[in-house]
Amino acid sequence: MCSVLAIVTDSMVSLSWGLLCMAACGDNVHAVGDPLGPAAALTIVAHQDDDLLFMQPDLHDAVRGGLGVTNVYVTAGNASAGVDAAERRDQAIMVAYGSIAGDNDWSCGWIEIAGHAAEHCRLESAQLSLVFLGYPDGLRHAENHQGLLQLWEGKVKTVSTVARVTTKYDQPGLIAALAEIIDITAPRTLRTLEIAATHGDDHPDHMLVGALAVLATAASSQAPELISYRGYPITGEPANNSLVVADSLDAFAHYDACASDCGRCGAACLTDRLEAGYVDMLQRHYAIGMRRAASGELHLGDGCVTVTSVGEPAAVGDCASAPPWQLDDRGELRSSTGLCLQVMVTGEVLAVECGGRGPGERFFLDEEGHLWSGIVPAPEDDMATAHLYCVGAAGNVPHAGLCGEGRAPTLELAPTAHATQRDSIAITATGRAVRIAMLPSEPLPMLCAIEAGLECAPGASDGGLLPAIQIGSAGAPLVIDPESLMLGDVDGDARMDACGRDADGIVCATAASGYLPARWTPLFRSRGAADSMDRSLAITADGEICGLGEPGVVCTSRGATSFTDVRSTWPDPSAELWIADLDGDGQADWCTATTGGVACGLASDRDRTTDGVPWSYAFHGVAEASLADGTMPSAATAAFTDIDGDGRADLCAARAGAIACARSLGHGFGPFMIVARLPPGMVPTSLWAESTAVSGREPRICAADATAIACVH
Numbered sequence: 001m002c003s004v005l006a007i008v009t010d011s012m013v014s015l016s017w018g019l020l021c022m023a024a025c026g027d028n029v030h031a032v033g034d035p036l037g038p039a040a041a042l043t044i045v046a047h048q049d050d051d052l053l054f055m056q057p058d059l060h061d062a063v064r065g066g067l068g069v070t071n072v073y074v075t076a077g078n079a080s081a082g083v084d085a086a087e088r089r090d091q092a093i094m095v096a097y098g099s100i101a102g103d104n105d106w107s108c109g110w111i112e113i114a115g116h117a118a119e120h121c122r123l124e125s126a127q128l129s130l131v132f133l134g135y136p137d138g139l140r141h142a143e144n145h146q147g148l149l150q151l152w153e154g155k156v157k158t159v160s161t162v163a164r165v166t167t168k169y170d171q172p173g174l175i176a177a178l179a180e181i182i183d184i185t186a187p188r189t190l191r192t193l194e195i196a197a198t199h200g201d202d203h204p205d206h207m208l209v210g211a212l213a214v215l216a217t218a219a220s221s222q223a224p225e226l227i228s229y230r231g232y233p234i235t236g237e238p239a240n241n242s243l244v245v246a247d248s249l250d251a252f253a254h255y256d257a258c259a260s261d262c263g264r265c266g267a268a269c270l271t272d273r274l275e276a277g278y279v280d281m282l283q284r285h286y287a288i289g290m291r292r293a294a295s296g297e298l299h300l301g302d303g304c305v306t307v308t309s310v311g312e313p314a315a316v317g318d319c320a321s322a323p324p325w326q327l328d329d330r331g332e333l334r335s336s337t338g339l340c341l342q343v344m345v346t347g348e349v350l351a352v353e354c355g356g357r358g359p360g361e362r363f364f365l366d367e368e369g370h371l372w373s374g375i376v377p378a379p380e381d382d383m384a385t386a387h388l389y390c391v392g393a394a395g396n397v398p399h400a401g402l403c404g405e406g407r408a409p410t411l412e413l414a415p416t417a418h419a420t421q422r423d424s425i426a427i428t429a430t431g432r433a434v435r436i437a438m439l440p441s442e443p444l445p446m447l448c449a450i451e452a453g454l455e456c457a458p459g460a461s462d463g464g465l466l467p468a469i470q471i472g473s474a475g476a477p478l479v480i481d482p483e484s485l486m487l488g489d490v491d492g493d494a495r496m497d498a499c500g501r502d503a504d505g506i507v508c509a510t511a512a513s514g515y516l517p518a519r520w521t522p523l524f525r526s527r528g529a530a531d532s533m534d535r536s537l538a539i540t541a542d543g544e545i546c547g548l549g550e551p552g553v554v555c556t557s558r559g560a561t562s563f564t565d566v567r568s569t570w571p572d573p574s575a576e577l578w579i580a581d582l583d584g585d586g587q588a589d590w591c592t593a594t595t596g597g598v599a600c601g602l603a604s605d606r607d608r609t610t611d612g613v614p615w616s617y618a619f620h621g622v623a624e625a626s627l628a629d630g631t632m633p634s635a636a637t638a639a640f641t642d643i644d645g646d647g648r649a650d651l652c653a654a655r656a657g658a659i660a661c662a663r664s665l666g667h668g669f670g671p672f673m674i675v676a677r678l679p680p681g682m683v684p685t686s687l688w689a690e691s692t693a694v695s696g697r698e699p700r701i702c703a704a705d706a707t708a709i710a711c712v713h
């Protein structure tokens with residue numbers, strides 16, 4: 001096998017990629033590349049800097065994590081120039097990722113993907129692959145008549161690539177090539193760009209490649225977590241990446257030195273030589289995920305989606321008689337009547353037998369409520385801002401059509417919470433004084449509070465609650481500050497324990513002891529009245545107790561007599577704090593409410609900063625706080641739980657009529673979405689969520705007012 005090795009260091013002058021190939025393989029001979037293999041993370045973008053500008057520090061961390069990353073660059077990024085310009089940007093992106101990985105020993109060569117030639121460059125030490133498809137750059141306003149937009153609109157049928165080894169693509173060929181890459185890499189996470197102009201004027205190539213990623217996923221056999229990163233319009237949103245931008249800025253500065261001559265290729269440009277617009281983008285990070293699972297009534301327009309028989313169109317009818325629906329991780333929408341939905345290229349939405357799994361039967365529900373279809377849309381004029389079908393309503397009939405700027409209907413897939421009257425279960429506590437957890441020997445989560453000691457209301461099979469029972473001995477009750485109650489495994493036996501604080505520190509009643517209280521640590525002593533420390537305490541996944549004290553965010557274990565593990569001196573001790581694992585690495589992270597939304601700190605980011613970084617999603621310059629009306633979250637009305645089983649804690653909040661959650665995407669929250677509707681007339685003043693994920697079951701979340709508690713799971 002003939003391979004190409006390109007080593008670029010700070011002391012070397014940039015070399016021509018073509019010369020490297022000729023030197024290694026001889027004139028008119030092209031190296032054979034290594035085959036693609038599995039990768040935990042797959043990225044599909046348009047140009048060789050899209051991932052550097054819009055997806056950091058996510059990809060930086062993925063590369064450093066060493067679990068396997070494959071990046072696909074669909075266009076040559078050549079503007080209106082030729083192959084030399086494309087190769088210059090290819091080299092630049094390799095130098096950028098080499099700076100992240102600390103190695104530049106790249107091996108490049110040509111491979112076949114679904115019958116098409118593509119260049120594959122591999123950095124084996126970092127388990128990193130870069131794949132260059134070479135489709136012509138469409139230019140900022142789609143001026144290139146051979147661009148992706150013209151292919152989408154049917155104005156061109158086949159287009160030759162801009163590459164040393166050329167190939168021809170039609171639209172089905174592009175989708176097939178990307179679908180094959182998805183099947184080979186079998187990623188857990190697929191990152192791509194904006195999929196339609198629902199957030200403003202982005203580069204057409206960005207949005208069309210985002211659409212391609214959705215269609216290719218629908219055509220593949222895989223079901224990755226799909227995340228769409230917003231592009232150019234993010235410069236109008238609040239900066240939320242500034243405190244962790246240094247790594248991202250360094251990688252882009254290495255890229256730009258090769259791509260634009262702002263410095264010597266192999267070194268990094270000085271920051272003041274980078275274009276201000278690029279720096280603005282690097283300081284922002286906004287993404288929207290596709291929900292991997294959801295269930296409940298399918299609310300569309302003024303009613304809910306119903307189906308009757310195979311082959312008949314779906315309808316919108318009375319929600320009281322509509323069937324519940326289940327969206328699974330492969331995008332199948334199945335009703336309780338055993339029928340599924342299919343989108344036709346005509347836009348009709350029909351009831352079909354389940355199990356077909358064709359592109360028209362794969363749906364992608366994003367966190368803003370757009371239900372995208374995996375069917376390839378029919379070509380038509382003026383598709384610059386709308387390239388995919390999403391489902392809306394035409395009267396009382398669901399109908400799919402192109403969605404984007406000016407047309408972006410939304411729907412909700414959410415169950416109605418089951419209400420239980422408080423006086424039937426004898427739990428009177430409110431706010432942070434109530435916790436939810438699975439206790440030993442109980443089949444469903446329990447709602448627990450300090451009443452006459454620890455009392456818990458078992459979950460009922462219909463979603464409600466049963467009368468509360470005493471946990472432990474009535475003669476030796478757990479006596480703690482009520483708002484300090486914590487439920488979790490502190491002794492490592494995989495059973496739920498209960499802890500809290502009193503005037504002498506932390507007391508725990510473990511399952512192993514039969515819930516007899518015992519002193520755990522003299523730290524976190526009560527100051528005589530409920531305060532922010534009570535409301536911040538939590539038991540982490542590894543059995544530590546963490547909270548907000550005078551030193552800052554601190555954690556301790558059994559028997560400790562001093563705070564030796566100070567995670568962060570931010571925020572202020574009076575803040576509302578939540579402890580949760582936001583990025584799925586098993587470490588305790590922390591969030592607090594601020595005047596600008598929600599700010600969070602990651603344990604994995606402690607070498608970058610221990611200050612809070614803005615995590616709230618924003619649109620049109622306004623950052624979401626907790627609720628749609630801008631109300632700030634509090635320990636009483638917001639809680640963290642993993643709603644989708646991805647290992648990352650999500651922020652859920654009570655609002656009038658509903659429970660809304662914002663999914664963690666690892667370095668920020670997506671938009672708030674409705675996950676449950678509350679009984680009519682309920683205006684909740686408390687929200688509680690099961691903090692520990694249970695495999696195969698959605699977490700229980702409850703909202704409450706003075707008279708009733710409504711739960712969903």
